Amino acid sequence: MSSITKTPPPAVHYPDSDGQPMADNTLQFEWIVTLQGNIDLMFRDQKDVFVAGDHLIYPVEGNADVRQAPDVYVAFGRPKGHWGSYKVFEEDHVFPQVIFEVWSPGNRFTQMEDKRDFYARYGAEEYYIVYPEFPAHLDGWLSKGEKLERVENMNGHFSPRLGIRFELQRGNIAVYHPDGRRFLSYVDLGALQHETQTRAETAEQHAEEERQRAEQERLRAEEARQKAERLAARLRELGIDPDAV
Template sequence: MIQLKETVIYPDSDGKPMSDNTQQFRWIVVIKENLEIIFNDDPNVFIAGDLLWYPEEGNNKLRQAPDVMVAFGRQKGDRGSYKQWEEEGITPQVVFEILSPGNTLKEMAKKLKFYDHYGVEEYYIFNPDRPDFNGWLRSPDGRLDVIEQPENWTSPRLGIRFELQEGEFTIYRPDGERFLTPTELAKKAETERQRAETERQRAETAEQQMETERQRAETAEQRVRELEARLRELGQSLNGD
């Protein structure tokens, strides 16, 4: 008897909310969207927020949904979930978790074990309520080790810098600009648009002024030619007399 292979369904949702509060949601969006901007021109950097990651084919119970994950070497595009065997076996190299009051130590310990086992290179946890920031980096021996001074740390993979000073947590892009909220990004884009429009208007005004000066110069040259012609006529008349 031929035994049919059972079809395994990999749900796109685990039934859990993306975030427990507005602060957690805001940080997830800020990190995810700013990373999208940084790697916008690289088609082979996939970034996702709250996307289920299945590391092993055939096991739909084994999964995690990092608040933000980054997979280098994978094409951008929409996905219902990240099935690693369909992604050339590539593990997301960087993951972020933003804590909320609902997170437990047991839950976070399981996540650390999962990310360690499946090859994540950089793992970052931020607690916006305290605030507190911690990170792990894969060491040469192949394990995730605690980053001793994460409060002033630059991600080897992402090139972004984390800074925690006097209760203020800030993330800086490789160009030194800090991560902005979507509202701040929109305002910055509008400011740049207005600046570009002002520069365009200035250029048009300068061009119009140059055209006016050119016309004045042409008019002055025409008058000079007319005067010269008139003088020649007068000279010829005097000589004729």
């Protein structure tokens, strides 16, 4: 009786890059970095929240053609780390719950609709498109059943998962942390840090100047006290009661 040896199927390769640029222009890039950085900062102390930008998601094991690389995504319940792609089937089948795309002139509406269908199919709970060019605007969708339904008014909208708030101000987009602080770009964060450091150094310098003035006053008072004691001693030597003078 002959035995038949089965050849195992070839291992599937999941590339870490789709060959597409991260951004088509500097404005889109700035928004991607700002969103990813601020959200990552929000959850820096939570070990089970993974935040990534321009990162491939593979939802189906064995099929490397089914994939998307959102501009920014957030996966709750998954550990922080550094890896080439996000394979849902290796992440306890947790699909990222919040997805952001930042519009650029190279995007097509049909392409964005296909992406939204993809994210809805595999389990995204929130999907946002940021249109940063003036006059800027926002689109958002929230999961309802197996579908993503459009948010009627994004001005003042709170993300259920993230707790962040979106606003439209004079043709520009503003995003706020749950504590009310505005999302800042890397440059703005650097400028704020520099300003804060400068203020701290100035306050420290003023405190040191006050300490030196207080020390000088103490020394003058001590010198006056010693002078008075010397005068009193001299008066006593002359037989004069200094308290009676």
